[in-house]
Amino acid sequence: MSEVFAARRARLRDRCVAAGSAAALISRPANVRYLAGGAPPGAVLLLGPAGDTDDVLLCPSAPTGDPVEGRMDELLRQIVLPTDGGDPAVAAARSADTDGADSLAVEENHLTVARHRALATVTPHLRLADLGGAVEQQRMVKDEDEIACLRIAAEITDQALGELLESILVGRTERHLALELERRLVDHGADGPAFPTSVATGPHAGRGGHRPSDRRVEEGDFLSVCLGANYRGYRCEIGRTFVIGTTPADWQIELYELVFAAQRAGREALVPGAGYRDVDRAARHVLDAAGYGEGLAPSTGHGVGLEIDEDPQLAPAAMGKLDACVPVTVEPGVHLPGRGGVRIDDTLVVRQEADGGPELLTITTKELLAL
Amino acid sequence: MSEVFAARRARLRDRCVAAGSAAALISRPANVRYLAGGAPPGAVLLLGPAGDTDDVLLCPSAPTGDPVEGRMDELLRQIVLPTDGGDPAVAAARSADTDGADSLAVEENHLTVARHRALATVTPHLRLADLGGAVEQQRMVKDEDEIACLRIAAEITDQALGELLESILVGRTERHLALELERRLVDHGADGPAFPTSVATGPHAGRGGHRPSDRRVEEGDFLSVCLGANYRGYRCEIGRTFVIGTTPADWQIELYELVFAAQRAGREALVPGAGYRDVDRAARHVLDAAGYGEGLAPSTGHGVGLEIDEDPQLAPAAMGKLDACVPVTVEPGVHLPGRGGVRIDDTLVVRQEADGGPELLTITTKELLAL
Structure with a gap:
């Protein structure tokens, strides 16, 4: 080395x-x-x-x-x-x-x-x-050894999240679910969490960076989680939103599909040579057109690596263009005060189209699961 | 407020x-x-x-x-x-x-x-x-509301540590024990750990700030832990060292008694008007006289409050004198490379002698327990 x-x-x-x-x-x-x-x-x-x-x-x-x-x-x-x-x-x-x-x-x-x-x-x-x-x-541009570390970090993260989804969630607090996710990250070989794990239920769901509270998971809640493993210093990030219990309400399904469409648009914009701001606009535009332009986070994603939030920033005023082998998150979300919301977050590596296009590192399903 | x-x-x-x-x-x-x-x-x-x-x-x-x-x-x-x-x-x-x-x-x-x-x-x-x-x-000087928060933080910390001592330790990794302690802190009402919990076994024991590894607890080990709760932003710290299994070896008993004597000397030096460096010297002298002067940490303790390491520093070159109502740690330790060591750490509040002298917040026993 x-x-x-x-x-x-x-x-x-x-x-x-x-x-x-x-x-x-x-x-x-x-x-x-x-x-x-x-x-x-x-x-x-x-x-x-x-x-x-x-x-x-x-x-x-x-x-x-x-x-x-x-x-x-x-x-x-x-x-x-x-x-x-x-x-x-x-x-x-x-x-x-x-x-x-x-x-x-x-x-x-x-x-x-x-x-x-x-x-x-x-x-x-x-x-x-x-x-x-x-x-x-x-x-910013990572070599293949660095990307290999990120890939392992993402695998660990998917495993930890997958196990959580198999357990009983109703009645447990945000704080405990977050601690359990962090323990599972370490169980699967992480050096630690890449950043403080966020678990947000009900009216908290969909808020980026929500700090876990003592609120318990209830039937009918949106539940959003955001976590990532640190593996040999390299940090990735995944965010998913679920519904708790029987059948999602119509507004939940609609909001989920909207954020999912925005996130997909952002992912699809990840090509070498694309402007940082163009990726942001691709995702933001979907939410904006649906009337959620106000209150969106200032960026749609960011680079990851030895820090969880590094260059580039995918934001409206960001200058610069993506290169191949740059790992970034794509993480649009909508939060409706008092009701909750949806956030979907992946870590991907920008790749040439000839190499198969963006490489998705965090592969947990993005279907709307009712748990 | x-x-x-x-x-x-x-x-x-x-x-x-x-x-x-x-x-x-x-x-x-x-x-x-x-x-x-x-x-x-x-x-x-x-x-x-x-x-x-x-x-x-x-x-x-x-x-x-x-x-x-x-x-x-x-x-x-x-x-x-x-x-x-x-x-x-x-x-x-x-x-x-x-x-x-x-x-x-x-x-x-x-x-x-x-x-x-x-x-x-x-x-x-x-x-x-x-x-x-x-x-x-x-x-630096805390009001009684701040000290009340520190007192609760210390109670939570003592509870989390006490529960760990009742569980089976042999065969578990440093990393898992640290995560379990952090979970217990939150269980008992902490907003989170005050700092990354340190668990150090065998040759790692006694190193301040040791980052938990995958080493497992073995019979005959020294085990040192350092943890603290964050309660409403106020952070305390406790450090204890134990022996694992049957009977401590002679060198373990001797080293423990030495560090304990140093820590007691530091605690007893905590009076309003005492120089920061005098408190440090009281503890350091005991270790120095026994031949462990080389390799000691640069300070014997420090203030705690909204940060886990704040003014004053109890160190050889520190200028200034203690006031009443200043909470500090006293945490001498000796680490023998390859063999392990002992560290004992309390959080105390400086008080006038008429008020009963230094108030010990972290009350877990400092007897050498064989677990």
């Missing part, structure tokens, strides 16, 4: 050098993990000017004792700072300054103002430049 | 005005919650110059639909920004600029460089000052 991480760092280094900085300091944990294979808590990565032999991972003395990730780049030099050695970012900047770099690119969208000032104070000879979202952009 | 939050805001406003800023922008979620009673995701609080009628909570359009907390200050004006209304901090700064404030204090230890720059761009007439850790300092 080491060559994968070294190649990623080389690509970033080229970009930094082209922008005028021979050295770069990476502090955002997902970016550190992407470039080093692992991110011990608080660790920062310093990319030096001379190529791979200059790169170093600076770890705070680890009172937490977290084991370093299994897929870590073993060839990368690691320095563990002494106990109470202070901020590793400051130590890294000092080292770059000593090594005679004249410009250090830092992540201004991650470093706090206070931390940035601390760096500037210890590096009188160094110009601090902004790395911007360079690593986030590099992370 | 509203008057509590208004009084907290008034106190902060006085402090800002004295420092030359008539307005302040609070973005750190725990600080927003402390001053407003609740913190919807992404919300920021703008304290205006004219007193309470000027204060406003700016919430991003909530696609996540999270319910606003139950104890929210209902009298506080709340503005929900339109969908995709951008960063509420930018909207708040623009509003302060329009209202003619000439200086706005912001949390430089929370805002990123990129976000700070966005604020500066929209507020040409406004000087951005640094609020520093003013709210964090104000949060």
Whole structure:
């Protein structure tokens, strides 16, 4: 694996050098993990000017004792700072300054103002430049190993959800169902949930990111769940809505079919070269035309990977076009205050049409199940 | 409750005005919650110059639909920004600029460089000052309502741990035991775990913040657990170490007694007026004198409240003295690489001697139990 991480760092280094900085300091944990294979808590990565032999991972003395990730780049030099050695970012900047770099690119969208000032104070000879979202952009297109991790994460997620559907739901609280789903994710091999599991019943159903409450599942409810596994750091997401009990009401069937049509339209728009905003519009338009334009979420989906919500954003004002091998969610929903609603969410990988079109990772049925 | 939050805001406003800023922008979620009673995701609080009628909570359009907390200050004006209304901090700064404030204090230890720059761009007439850790300092001494929440959080935590001790442990994995503890916390009324539950067996035992793995509990192991409940936002922490099976080995008994003595020394040093570093030294000295000075964690304990790790830090270089009504953890530990170790952790509230001395919130026994 080491060559994968070294190649990623080389690509970033080229970009930094082209922008005028021979050295770069990476502090955002997902970016550190992407470039080093692992991110011990608080660790920062310093990319030096001379190529791979200059790169170093600076770890705070680890009172937490977290084991370093299994897929870590073993060839990368690691320095563990002494106990109470202070901020590793400051130590890294000092080292770059000593090594005679004249410009250090830092992540201004991650470093706090206070931390940035601390760096500037210890590096009188160094110009601090902004790395911007360079690593986030590099992370957007995934390689097949990354997609394999996402595929396993999705399999685990489908399994956990499938088991829940076989159990008795009426009378149980949102909070307990969410905990049970998270336990099942781990049972099936997840490192943990990819994000806090959401279970929403009755009037809560269909709200994105609903935090589970003590409300119990009742006959006639819509039930929406949103969960995902974290597998080797890679996070996927699935959202489904069900009806509880006998026969769905007419309004439930109509609303479900509408959201399903919107979600399908979004999925079908996932082709390399499509604008982010075009995918959003494809799904949004269906809901808008049915009179639900107000109150929709600001985006219809987003990238996933080492973070559960990363670039690209599928939103009305988003600039940019999809590439092949970009995994995204498509997750439109409608929530009617006081009544509940529907949300359907899949994780897919954008693929060329010749390769079969978008690859659906989360394969749990999207029929309206009455449980 | 509203008057509590208004009084907290008034106190902060006085402090800002004295420092030359008539307005302040609070973005750190725990600080927003402390001053407003609740913190919807992404919300920021703008304290205006004219007193309470000027204060406003700016919430991003909530696609996540999270319910606003139950104890929210209902009298506080709340503005929900339109969908995709951008960063509420930018909207708040623009509003302060329009209202003619000439200086706005912001949390430089929370805002990123990129976000700070966005604020500066929209507020040409406004000087951005640094609020520093003013709210964090104000949060250190708790009122009796806050301590009551911590007390309930500790009761829940003791219950969850007590139930685990009655179950069969041998053969179960760290990961499953951690998930079960978290489920029990919620069963007993927690809003959730205060932090990721740590379960460490055998060679992992005694490592602070160990992430649960698939290792199974074996006869003869040390088993250390660290968990805590979040109750109405207030978070406590308990850590205990047990031996599994028949009779502890001599080295286990000796190590346990040593860490127990260190932890007791730390607890006994908790008196109003004691230096933070003196509490740390009381516990650290015991371990140091026994030859375990190397490899100790950089601190012996820390404040708890709306965050699980807040001021004060009980560490060798920490400046400052304890006040009454400050809740802290005391959590020394020793880890022997390859063999495991012991960690004992309580949450206590500093009290005057006349009031009975430090109030122990986490009352699970600290005898060495063989399970």
